[in-house]
Amino acid sequence: DVVMTQSPLSLPVTLGQPASISCRSSQSLVYSDGNTYLNWFHQRPGQSPGRLIYQVSNRDSGVPDRFSGSGSDTDFTLKISRVEAEDVGVYYCMQGTHWPYTFGQGTKLEIK
C-alpha cells in the first residue's frame, strides 16, 4: 500500500499567520492518465471531512483562496496564507492513484 506521511502532526498557529503542511507518498502519484490524484481534506471537530483541494492544486467550490495546494510526484504541500479561527481541525492528504487509496495520519491545526 502507498504510505502517506504528513508533517507536522501538530501545528499550533497564531491567527493571521501562515501555515504549511507537508505530505509525502511512498510512490509516485502520477496516474496512467497523466493526472495526479492527491487530495486534501479538512475535518472540524465533530464533523465529517470536507474536501478542500483535488488533484494537487484545484480548490473546491467555496474554499477560501487563502488555501492552496502544490507539489508533484511524491511531494505535496497544503498552505494557508493567513490562518483564521474556522481553520482549526485535522487536515488529511489522500492519494487516489493506487488502490487501496490511502490517507495521511492527519495534521491537527490549533490556534496558539
Next chain:
Amino acid sequence: QVHLVESGGGLVKPGGSLRLSCAASGFSFSDYYMSWIRQAPGKGLEWVSFINDGSRYTSYADSVQGRFTISRDNAKNSLYLQMNNLRAEDTAVYYCARGTRAVAGPWGQGTLVTVSS
C-alpha cells in the same frame, strides 16, 4: 444540493452482521462511482470499498475482503454495505462518499458501528 445520509449502524457482537445504507440525493446517483470510508474513534481515515456506477466493478481493502460486500440500487439512489463476521477492529464511523480517486464532498454525517461483546 448533494446530500448523503448513512444509516444502519449500531452495537453488534463479534462475529455478527450489519447492513449499512446510504441514501443519496441532489445529484445523478447512477452516474457516479460510490465509496465507503471509515474512521475508528479518535483515529484517521481508511478506505473500505468502492463500486462503479453500473455495479459491475467493486474493490475492497484487504482488512474487509471476504467479509464485506458493497452494492447499490440506482433506482432507489442508495448505496449499501453488508458487513459480516464483524471484528472489534471494525468499530468506526462509516461514511459514504461520492466518487473514488478525487472523492468529492460533501460526505454524509456517518453512522457508528460498534463491535463489542
